Structures are given as C-alpha cells and as structure tokens.
Amino acid sequence: MTDQSPFIRITSVSRVFNGGNGVHDLSLDIPRGSFVVLLGPSGCGKSTTLRLIAGLETADQGSIAIDGKDVTSTPPSKRGLSMVFQSYALFPHLSVAENIVFGLKVRKTKKDEIKTRLEDALRVTGLEGYEDRKPAQLSGGQRQRVALARAIVAGHPLCLMDEPLSNLDAKLRHAVRKDIRDLQQRLGITVVYVTHDQTEAMSMADIVILMKDGRIEQVGDPADLYLKPATAFAAGFVGSPPMTLIPANALPANVIPGGFDANTLTFGIRPEDLVLSTDPKAIKTGIPATVTGSEFLGAETFVFVAIPGTEGATGRLPGRVEISPGTEVSLSWAGAAAHWFDGEGGHRLTPTVPGTSAQDTKITSQPDTATSTL
Amino acid sequence: MNEMARLQKRRLALYGWMLAAPALALMSLFAFYPAIATFWHSLFTRGTSRRPSVFAGFENYGDLFADPTFWTVATNNLIYAGVTIPVSIMFALVMALWANAHIPARSFVRSAYFTPTILPMIAAANLWLFFYTPDLGVIDQITGFFGASPTNWLGQPETALASVIIVTIWKEAGFFMIFYLAALQTIPPDLREAARIEGAGRWTYTRRVLLPLLMPTTIFVFVNAMINSVKLIDHLFILTKGGPNNASKLILYWVWEMAFAYFDSPHAAAMTILVLLALGLVAVAQFRLVEKRTHYR
Numbered sequence: 001m002t003d004q005s006p007f008i009r010i011t012s013v014s015r016v017f018n019g020g021n022g023v024h025d026l027s028l029d030i031p032r033g034s035f036v037v038l039l040g041p042s043g044c045g046k047s048t049t050l051r052l053i054a055g056l057e058t059a060d061q062g063s064i065a066i067d068g069k070d071v072t073s074t075p076p077s078k079r080g081l082s083m084v085f086q087s088y089a090l091f092p093h094l095s096v097a098e099n100i101v102f103g104l105k106v107r108k109t110k111k112d113e114i115k116t117r118l119e120d121a122l123r124v125t126g127l128e129g130y131e132d133r134k135p136a137q138l139s140g141g142q143r144q145r146v147a148l149a150r151a152i153v154a155g156h157p158l159c160l161m162d163e164p165l166s167n168l169d170a171k172l173r174h175a176v177r178k179d180i181r182d183l184q185q186r187l188g189i190t191v192v193y194v195t196h197d198q199t200e201a202m203s204m205a206d207i208v209i210l211m212k213d214g215r216i217e218q219v220g221d222p223a224d225l226y227l228k229p230a231t232a233f234a235a236g237f238v239g240s241p242p243m244t245l246i247p248a249n250a251l252p253a254n255v256i257p258g259g260f261d262a263n264t265l266t267f268g269i270r271p272e273d274l275v276l277s278t279d280p281k282a283i284k285t286g287i288p289a290t291v292t293g294s295e296f297l298g299a300e301t302f303v304f305v306a307i308p309g310t311e312g313a314t315g316r317l318p319g320r321v322e323i324s325p326g327t328e329v330s331l332s333w334a335g336a337a338a339h340w341f342d343g344e345g346g347h348r349l350t351p352t353v354p355g356t357s358a359q360d361t362k363i364t365s366q367p368d369t370a371t372s373t374l
Numbered sequence: 375m376n377e378m379a380r381l382q383k384r385r386l387a388l389y390g391w392m393l394a395a396p397a398l399a400l401m402s403l404f405a406f407y408p409a410i411a412t413f414w415h416s417l418f419t420r421g422t423s424r425r426p427s428v429f430a431g432f433e434n435y436g437d438l439f440a441d442p443t444f445w446t447v448a449t450n451n452l453i454y455a456g457v458t459i460p461v462s463i464m465f466a467l468v469m470a471l472w473a474n475a476h477i478p479a480r481s482f483v484r485s486a487y488f489t490p491t492i493l494p495m496i497a498a499a500n501l502w503l504f505f506y507t508p509d510l511g512v513i514d515q516i517t518g519f520f521g522a523s524p525t526n527w528l529g530q531p532e533t534a535l536a537s538v539i540i541v542t543i544w545k546e547a548g549f550f551m552i553f554y555l556a557a558l559q560t561i562p563p564d565l566r567e568a569a570r571i572e573g574a575g576r577w578t579y580t581r582r583v584l585l586p587l588l589m590p591t592t593i594f595v596f597v598n599a600m601i602n603s604v605k606l607i608d609h610l611f612i613l614t615k616g617g618p619n620n621a622s623k624l625i626l627y628w629v630w631e632m633a634f635a636y637f638d639s640p641h642a643a644a645m646t647i648l649v650l651l652a653l654g655l656v657a658v659a660q661f662r663l664v665e666k667r668t669h670y671r
Binding site: 054055056075076077081082083085086087089091092093102103106107150 | 572583589
C-alpha cells in the first residue's frame with residue numbers, strides 16, 4: 001500500500017458497440033489492494049469496463065495499464081488476472097478439482113505445486129470433499145465457490161468479478177458477500193467487482209464507481225456516495241428506498257436556498273431525513289402532503305406520500321407507525337439534510353448561505369415529537 | 375390401507391403398459407416381427423414348385439461364408455464405413471466450427487454446406503455421374519487441364535469404390551454439420567472466455583473443452599453414420615450398380631440383388647440377419663465403452 005502509483009490505470013478508453021452501449025472516454029485509477037465496485041444500471045458500461053480490463057474486449061481508443069505495464073493490446077492470459085463470471089463458466093465435463101486447476105495445467109505448472117495450490121484453494125473456499133464432483137452435482141452456492149477457487153488458485157494479484165452473486169438466493173448472497181470481502185482482505189488482492197445491486201456495492205466496496213451511459217457518474221467511498229451524491233442520478237440510484245427527487249418548483253419558495261432558480265432545480269431528500277407531522281400547527285408551516293400508503297418492515301415503516309405536482313415522496317420512520325391512507329400530513333426536514341441538483345446535468349449544488357431555509361429552526365427542534373404524534 | 379397401496383401400484387403399472395402400447399404395437403408390427411420372421415425365413419431352403427422349402431438349419435449362413443462375393447462385399451463395406459464415418463465426421467466438425475465462427479456471410483456458408491443434404495439421393499448421384507464422366511465430366515476437365523489423361527472413375531475397379539466413398543462424404547458431412555452446429559450453439563461463450571483468461575489457446579480450448587462437450591453429438595452422429603454405411607443402396611443404382619466386377623458392391627445392394635434379381639430370399643434373409651448381428655454388437659460395444667466417458671448435461 002506504500003506504492004502510490006495506481007494498480008490499474010485506465011486512460012480515456014472508449015469502446016463502442018453497434019448497438020450503442022459501451023464506454024466513452026473513460027479514465028480511472030484503481031489503487032493496489034482495494035475492493036472496487038463498478039455500480040450502475042444495466043447497459044451502463046460497467047461490464048464492458050471489466051471486460052476491457054480483462055482483455056476480453058479491446059479498446060477502440062485509450063490505454064489500460066496494470067501494475068505499471070501497458071496491457072492495452074495484451075491477451076487476457078498475459079495480464080496476470082483471474083475472473084469470476086456471472087454464470088461461473090465452470091467446465092461442465094470436468095470435476096471440481098479439474099476445474100480449479102485448469103489454468104495451472106494449461107500453463108504447465110509442476111505437479112506437486114498444482115497439488116498444494118489446489119489443496120489451499122479448496123481449504124480457503126471450504127470445498128474439501130467435493131473435489132470429484134461435477135458442477136451439475138453441486139448447489140448454486142458451491143458452484144460459486146468453485147468459481148472463486150479457480151480465480152484464486154493461481155495467486156494472481158487481480159481478480160475481476162462480474163455480478164458473481166446474482167444467481168444466488170438472497171440469504172446466501174448475504175453470507176457470500178462477507179466471504180468474498182474476507183477473502184480479498186486475507187489474500188491482499190485487488191478486486192474489481194461489477195454489480196447493479198447498490199446494497200452489494202455499499203456493503204463491500206472500498207471505492208464505488210458509479211456509471212451511467214458509458215460514463216463515470218461518481219467515484220468515492222460508500223459514505224460519499226450516500227451522503228454527498230454528485231448527481232441526481234447517483235442520489236436516486238444509491239439507497240433503498242431511493243432518495244426522493246422532486247422538482248423544486250413544486251415546493252414553497254421559502255424552502256429554496258437563496259441564489260437558486262427553482263425552475264431548473266431538483267430537490268432531494270433521503271427517506272430517513274423526511275419528517276412527517278400531523279400536528280395542526282406544523283401543517284400550517286410545512287409542505288402539505290397526503291399519505292398514500294405504508295409498508296411495515298419490523299424495525300421501520302416506510303410511508304408514501306403524495307405531493308401535488310410531483311411523483312410523491314417516501315419517508316422512513318423507526319418502529320411501527322399506524323397511519324391510514326388519506327391522512328393529511330406536513331413534511332419538513334433539517335436544512336442540511338436537503339440535497340439540491342441543477343436541472344440540466346443534475347449536478348450537485350451547495351447552498352452558498354447555509355441554513356437560509358425558514359424551516360430549519362422549527363424542524364430540528366421537534367423531529368421526535370413529529371413522529372410520536374402519528 | 376395396504377390393500378389400497380397395492381391396488382394403486384397395480385394401476386400405475388397398467389397405465390405404464392397402456393402408454394407404451396401404441397409404440398409397442400407399431401414396433402412389433404414393423405420392426406420386431408419382420409426381424410424374427412427374417413431370421414426364421416433364413417433357416418429354410420429356397421422353395422421352388424418342384425422342391426418345396428425345407429428346414430435347413432444354418433446351411434444358408436454356411437453358403438454365404440463359402441461365397442467369395444460375400445468376402446468381397448464385406449471388405450468393400452468395411453473400407454466404405456472405415457473411410458466415410460471418420461472423414462465425414464471430421465469434415466462436419468471442421469465445417470461446423472467454421473460456420474459457427476464470426477465470419478462474413480455466415481448464413482450463406484451454412485446453407486452452402488447443407489445443400490448436398492437436401493438434394494434427393496438420386497439427383498445427387500446423377501450430378502456426380504456427370505462429374506465423373508470420362509473426358510467430359512468436371513473432374514476430368516480439371517485434371518485434363520493439368521495434362522492428365524481421361525479416367526473412367528466409376529468404370530474401373532481401382533477407383534470405383536473410392537468414387538462412391540467421395541459422394542457419400544460430400545452428402546453426409548453437411549448433414550452431420552447441422553448437429554454439430556446445434557451443439558456448438560448450446561455451449562455458452564463464457565466457457566471460451568474463462569478458458570482464454572486461464573491461458574488456454576484455441577487448440578487447447580478445442581481439445582480440452584469443446585470436443586468433450588461435443589461428445590454426445592459425436593456419438594449420435596457416429597451411430598447415424600454407421601447405420602448409413604450399411605444402408606447405402608440408391609447411389610449404387612445410379613453410379614456403378616456394384617461393379618465393375620463387384621468392386622463397389624456394398625452389403626445392402628448385394629442383399630437386394632439376391633432377393634429381387636436372383637429371387638434367392640433365404641440367402642438374402644441370412645445376410646440381413648448377419649448385418650443386424652454386426653450392428654447389434656457394435657452398438658453394445660459403443661454403450662459399454664464410450665457412454666461411460668461421455669458427459670451428458
């Protein structure tokens with residue numbers, strides 16, 4: 001980690017397909033030993049980026065360097081990396097052990113070295129006793145571990161993973177998420193991980209790279225992405241339920257920070273920052289809204305409200321909240337909790353004079369009472 | 375309760391037989407009965423109006439083995455099978471790999487390869503008859519261009535069988551290619567990418583991954599090719615009529631000749647039974663040896 005030069009450096013790489021998807025002028029640095037997640041909706045270019053790093057796609061323009069060496073036109077096998085595929089891509093006619101050592105055998109590694117490496121990989125992934133099974137005789141989770149074992153057996157410093165958990169059920173996914181993260185830390189390898197699941201990205205990544213339409217939307221650690229989304233897209237993509245985004249001109253003028261043009265402005269608020277109140281006094285000052293429904297999830301309750309002129313908002317309230325559809329409520333928030341994005345590119349704006357919102361003082365003083373009155 | 379379970383089991387068995395009955399009836403009528411009848415028929419002498427047919431045991435079989443034509447035909451057929459099966463399978467595989475790759479005019483290549491298969495056998499044979507025509511045919515035109523003298527490809531014992539073999543390969547390879555093409559398309563492209571990342575080149579990938587995964591198709595194609603190799607008759611009618619001097623005569627043509635040209639049905643029946651026996655033995659060997667090593671998904 002003392003090495004300051006990036007492990008992977010992608011410099012203005014473009015790769016465009018006939019269909020239109022691909023990546024455009026992408027530049028990216030990935031530090032050594034980090035767990036980097038490429039996040040984005042389908043068709044955003046995250047898989048293409050991964051395949052470019054792997055060498056399965058060739059860049060139309062730009063250059064890619066791994067560990068200081070330019071690998072732009074190097075074949076995949078010479079890049080010193082391994083890959084876990086979404087489908088696992090296990091060879092169905094080979095046993096677990098043969099699958100794992102396939103690459104070692106192709107590279108003509110010595111027999112006794114293959115043996116020790118195989119044993120290590122089996123032990124690390126907990127596959128001991130399954131050596132002679134065929135992939136068809138394994139469960140989804142076991143197949144996934146075979147793919148992992150195949151990726152780590154050669155000891156490459158870089159491992160690429162293309163949505164490796166998307167074929168597992170929710171419970172298993174949670175466990176494997178942790179396993180992969182532990183494995184990465186223990187082996188000290190660099191992992192580039194592609195997913196469209198923001199929960200996976202937030203829980204595993206050192207660095208999240210959010211992509212959209214073949215371009216990078218935001219790079220940062222998970223907290224950055226959540227607390228300071230760079231764009232309205234980032235704000236809407238990260239977080240579950242996503243941030244409420246409504247056009248600012250549907251809000252009363254007094255909540256718009258000074259210097260902003262309400263007509264081209266988007267307002268964003270995280271569900272947990274939205275304060276709902278049924279107190280008659282608050283209704284006069286807050287933004288009027290009507291409850292349309294709620295979901296009770298045990299530790300918290302999501303409340304959905306309609307605001308005239310918008311697609312509505314979501315509030316997240318702790319514990320169980322009984323509120324019937326049709327109830328008139330008042331919405332408010334702490335001034336610092338509001339996010340503002342400009343209308344065109346959706347870029348984040350920072351109010352020049354913080355705390356200009358008229359609601360600021362009132363709301364921060366009574367968020368607890370507001371929820372308890374419901 | 376126990377009574378109930380037994381009744382249910384019996385009813386299930388009955389359902390099973392009922393479901394199998396139509397196929398069983400048809401198979402018995404058109405396959406099992408003729409096979410047994412043929413065997414029975416092969417044990418009797420040829421009946422004429424003066425000397426009625428009598429039971430002869432395995433005498434007909436002994437006659438066959440004593441007939442030099444039998445050995446010629448058997449050898450011919452062995453050569454014919456020994457060349458057409460592996461060569462057409464190899465061509466089929468290479469053509470399928472080629473037609474499956476990302477090449478320009480891919481669908482044209484595929485249909486071009488498949489064209490020989492959709493031609494009727496008789497039409498194909500007539501086409502080749504023209505190719506092989508001494509002096510005037512396409513082949514002699516080409517060889518003549520390089521100064522070779524005209525050859526009667528189908529009319530001389532040295533080249534007749536080889537000429538028939540070439541026609542068969544031309545016709546079968548495209549047909550088998552379709553099966554390989556279908557099988558290749560079920561192999562996910564991920565496997566190739568995974569192999570590439572693991573450092574496997576094209577040849578290693580083909581040998582270690584592709585061919586093993588195509589094994590079920592190869593077996594299927596092999597069985598088909600084997601059956602075809604004892605089934606060929608229509609080409610011979612057009613091309614050589616088994617001649618010259620039996621040089622291109624194959625088993626089925628000979629059986630047909632015995633039965634319908636010389637009206638010697640007992641010997642024809644005996645020969646048919648021998649073919650069935652040989653095919654059965656090969657099938658058993660196949661299941662014993664190859665099936666075990668084949669991976670089915």
